Amino acid sequence: MRIALLGGTGDIGKGLALRLARDTAHEVVIGSRKAEKAAAASEEYVERLGDDLTADLASAANAEAASGADVVVVCVPPYHVSDTVEAVADELTGDTVLVTPAVGIDRDDDGFHYDPPSHGSVAELVADAAPDEVPVVGAFQNLAAGALTDLDHELGFDVIVTGDDDDAKATVLTLAEEIDGLRALDGGSLRNSAEVESMTPLLINLAMENDGMHDLGVSFH
Secondary structure, eight states, X not given: OEEEEETTTSHXXXXXXXXXXXXXXXXXXXXXXXXXXXXXXXXXXXXHHGGGOOSEEEEEEHHHHHTTOSEEEEOSOGGGHHHHHHHTGGGOOTTOEEEEOOOOEEEETTEEEEOOOTTSSHHHHHHHHSOTXXXXXXXXXXXXXXXXXXXXXXXXXXXXXXXXXXXXXXXXXXXXXXXXXXXXXXXXSGGGHHHHHTHHHHHHXXXXXXXXXXXXXXXXX
């Protein structure tokens, strides 16, 4: 399977790239607006992983990375998701699964707060920007980038997956469980994404206010 990480040079993109490249045998393509930046990141990840690299790791500009990909993960901040999706729209088909881990977050003196777009959630914003035939799935929103990029960190977290296309959702559920230490849970329709996204600022606030809770995630028992 070909997995494109658009914005794969950022924090969450780096974490997912390292975990997927270590724990799976898929083709993982690091995307960026500039091919040179993507290539530099890919070289960094290859060097970082060394003998632990199991995936076929490549790089390209975002549109080229998305072309022919089975799964496209939009690893960019929420205020860039629409532009990023629209920039690669011609490369997406009904067979492409478009995944968003982005969360709208605001910060004030009291801490971090959920700041959803007018669409209701970032996942629904992505669905509005994507071509009609492209299924959109929300996933990975509650994972701390620091935990992902620290390969010595045993995750032990749950990933909630939302979407309206059962096949697309099943693809992401399976992919998430291929990453060591993650359990994937079906969160229902895409409309439920707001509830999933809203947990992220809560996790950040808990990590900030409590010693020893850095880079925490969620696990349901």
